[in-house]
Amino acid sequence: MGIQEVQSQNGTPAYQKKKNAGRAEGFQESFLQNLKNRKQEKQANTAAETKQAVTDMQTEVKAKTEKVSMGRRIGTTPDIRMNAAATQEALQAVEVRHMSYEDSDYVRIAVTEGYTLKGKLLRNMDMAGKKNRNAVNGSGEEENGGAEALQVYVEAKYEDGRLEAYQVDTAKVSAGTEHMIERFALETLEEA
Amino acid sequence: MEQEWSYLVEEYRAMLYRIAFSNMKNRADAEDAVQEAFLRYMKDEKPIQNKEHEKAWLIRTTIHICLDILKSGWYQRTVPWNESFENTAKNIYLPYQVRDDETLEAVLRLPVHYRNPIYLFYYEDYSIHEIAGILNEKEGTIKTRLRRGREEVKKILTEGRP
Numbered sequence A: 001m002g003i004q005e006v007q008s009q010n011g012t013p014a015y016q017k018k019k020n021a022g023r024a025e026g027f028q029e030s031f032l033q034n035l036k037n038r039k040q041e042k043q044a045n046t047a048a049e050t051k052q053a054v055t056d057m058q059t060e061v062k063a064k065t066e067k068v069s070m071g072r073r074i075g076t077t078p079d080i081r082m083n084a085a086a087t088q089e090a091l092q093a094v095e096v097r098h099m100s101y102e103d104s105d106y107v108r109i110a111v112t113e114g115y116t117l118k119g120k121l122l123r124n125m126d127m128a129g130k131k132n133r134n135a136v137n138g139s140g141e142e143e144n145g146g147a148e149a150l151q152v153y154v155e156a157k158y159e160d161g162r163l164e165a166y167q168v169d170t171a172k173v174s175a176g177t178e179h180m181i182e183r184f185a186l187e188t189l190e191e192a
Numbered sequence B: 001m002e003q004e005w006s007y008l009v010e011e012y013r014a015m016l017y018r019i020a021f022s023n024m025k026n027r028a029d030a031e032d033a034v035q036e037a038f039l040r041y042m043k044d045e046k047p048i049q050n051k052e053h054e055k056a057w058l059i060r061t062t063i064h065i066c067l068d069i070l071k072s073g074w075y076q077r078t079v080p081w082n083e084s085f086e087n088t089a090k091n092i093y094l095p096y097q098v099r100d101d102e103t104l105e106a107v108l109r110l111p112v113h114y115r116n117p118i119y120l121f122y123y124e125d126y127s128i129h130e131i132a133g134i135l136n137e138k139e140g141t142i143k144t145r146l147r148r149g150r151e152e153v154k155k156i157l158t159e160g161r162p
Helices: A017-071 A084-090 A123-138 A140-144 A179-192 B002-024 B027-043 B051-072 B101-106 B110-125 B129-134 B140-161
Strands: A091-093 A106-110 A117-120 A149-158 A161-170
Touching: A017 A123, A084 A149, A084 B101, A091 A106, A117 A179, A117 B002, A140 B129, A149 A179, A161 A179, B002 B051, B002 B110, B027 B051, B101 B140, B110 B129, B110 B140, B129 B140
Parallel strands: none
Antiparallel strands: A091 A161, A106 A117, A117 A149, A149 A161
């Protein structure tokens, strides 16, 4: 006699695999829970990565800004302290004019320090272009008026071949400044 | 032609005199060296390319003439009687005011391979590139001589010896 399956009237097996069925349900729940957990974990990771990327970008931008500001720290020698805030306002890097000693109002030749400085007081004629531009822009006379004679052009040549030029607004330079270029600009003003 | 020469002499005479003086350290020999440089320029048949080349040629020739005179046996056996070697800085007649004659004196006491680059760089305001062209040296060599020459100047100023 072979095995004969006993069936109920509605066609379902007379015995149910209750144990296996329960297992399957448990597995399904566990599986769904795992999926849910994994999804949450992934979202958390993504958020952390985004945050890290933003932080990295901010750090990079900060580093670049510092690098640029380092590039602007000009005319500094190791033994000279400088007031960075004052320098940014008073000093402005400009294009080198290759001014000769004869054309300068004041010259400093520092052989033992390895540099030369040439200074020239910018007269009205030198400032005319800037004044006109400001007048066109409408910012004009009040900004420039009265202070235009206090601008000094300074050209620095260093032993390693570097050539740098600055325009110094002497009105913004403090009298006790220790910055080499600013101090030289004040001396030029006295000499001119 | 005469106008051209007079223009040339007027343009470069003072500068060449200063360079010659920095080497010879007395007025008469410096003037002789400059005259000789102009004569050689007139006799020279090589084409001068431009104004910068012309200036570099004259400076180079003046320095060579000075060095030739200094090396000559006749010069080494003689001493100028009317000028002392002290206070040579006063007689160099720079076209601008130099506050520190002591340093210029120290520069003039340097050996020739340091003196000429330092004098041209600081007192005649030439760039390293131009000095390299004038002295027929590499730019790196000029930079090295400027740095070492500066150390020598410090030694002269502090210890009184080159």
